[in-house]
Amino acid sequence: MPARDDDLIVAEGLYKRFKGTEALRGLDLSVPAGTVCGLLGPNGAGKTTTVRILATLTRPDAGRARVAGHDVVTHAARVRALIGLAGQHAAVDEKLSGRDNLRMFGRLYHLPGRLARQRADELLAQFSLGEAADRVVKGYSGGMRRKLDLAASLIVAPPVLFMDEPTTGLDPRSRSDIWTGITELADAGTTVLLTTQYMDEADRLAAQIAVVDAGQVIASGTPGELKSAIGGSLTVVVSDGGALGATAGLLARMTSARPATDPDRRRVTVAVRGDSVTLAGVAVELSRAGVQAEDITLRQPTLDDVFLRLTGRTTEDGTAARSGTRQAAA
């Protein structure tokens, strides 16, 4: 995707080396105003370094980056006035209460004292942190810290928000809270760059996904484009092992792919592309053919699938692997 003049976040050929390892090897990125871009990749791909460079915390060894038209190296101060940063290592003061944290950051944004206090109260209520507001952050759970961290980056409305793995390590409830927050920000027009290891997170939140591997963007597109390029899988478990053959034939016709049959588990699995089949469609076809299905699963591709497809290997640490359905991955 070529960069356009009005893109809010533009990175060109970012290169960064840390003590012998190349964290970034010519990373290009472009995010149009008012959209959410997901930087998808495994640990060590260079996602955090990219965010740190864009947030003016790290200087690139080579390449250029602009945020809202300002160069992140030569006009760092202007960039800082326009960005919010929320990270995986919740950047709040552990030795203060949640309320004091928000008051402090409010005052550092030069809100008058009364307004800073009022804004802190609002954010605490909105992020359901009211009860813990006056407890010291050291005792907060991971999810509470992350929410406080996000609240701290929203004290004033930043036109550009960077989120480094906003939900890694969170329980499902906190995860969905954060997702709701990001969605609402995006709806309000904030340009968001988020990094994630989870395909479903990028899929849910991002209009554009850039897949990062070894310091470079190796693929980019809408979630739909990526998924249809990668494909997921459909699995049907039948009640009667005798129906396996009929089911396999039916699925082959529907997907024009070759299904794999597992008689021990009375299971048929087939690769699917994009939106070519729906759960409902499969259910209807199966019942029409008189097959009684115990379970029908349409599985989205994971980061592992994306990687297997794009690089021919799995993610090094298997972070994104979802067990059980791996045999259907490629």
Add this chain to the structure above:
Amino acid sequence: MTPAMLTPAMLAPAAPRTRSARIRWALADGLTVVWRDLRHLKYQPGELAGALIFPALMVLLFGYVFGSAITVPGGNYREYLMPGLFAMTAFTGVIATVVIVAGDAAKGVMDRFRSMPMARVAVPFGQTGADVVTGTVALAIMIGCGLAVGWRPHASAPDELAAFGLLVLLRYALSWTGVFIGLTVRNEETADQLVPLIFPVTMISNTFVPTTNMPAWLRTISDWNPVSALVAALRHLLGSAQAPGAAGAWPLAHPVLASLLWAALLLALFVPLSVRRYATARR
């Protein structure tokens, strides 16, 4: 999270354009950081308790335990000791600064500060400003302990004020030294390991005993130790017992001037170094 999670947030006030407005912003940021550092004490009362107990312990240990076997020219050891302990309080305070700054640098909160449109000098200036407040409180407690064990200043009010001012100035200059060390260490555990080093620095001096009977090489180190200059200056200004022969080395012959020069040197060195290190610290 409530359904209407985000009220339309306000925009950040526009950044200042004139020089004087920028200075006002930086001052306001510095005050906020001072507020933050002092606020920490509310949630970590243990740290404050330590600061309260330490002076009392030192007076007990040196004034009565070791002091019972130490004779100094002029007779009264506690009279001799207290200015030494005042100076020691100023020097040991640097430990707290190193540990706080190293802890901040190791955690994400420093990153958030650095990604915000706040004045970059505000963090080190705020930290050292807060140190002056806590340092003054620690000093007041130590003076209280001194008065409790019978120490009295024998000087005019202006000289007493000058002694107090000199202590606060040195504490401030040392605080900048601590900020620089903390930013260099960037790790709480390493900072903790540096703590014991402060004891030889404060003790190889005229704090507890006159330097006259030390081996020649050690005496040279002691006499030129900034701690000795400050202690001698305090004894001079407060009219406490001064060891004979203390005037051997230049800093001890001109202790007030030497202390001022030490403060100037530390500030000239570590203010720019710390500000630069903070602004450019990268991981």
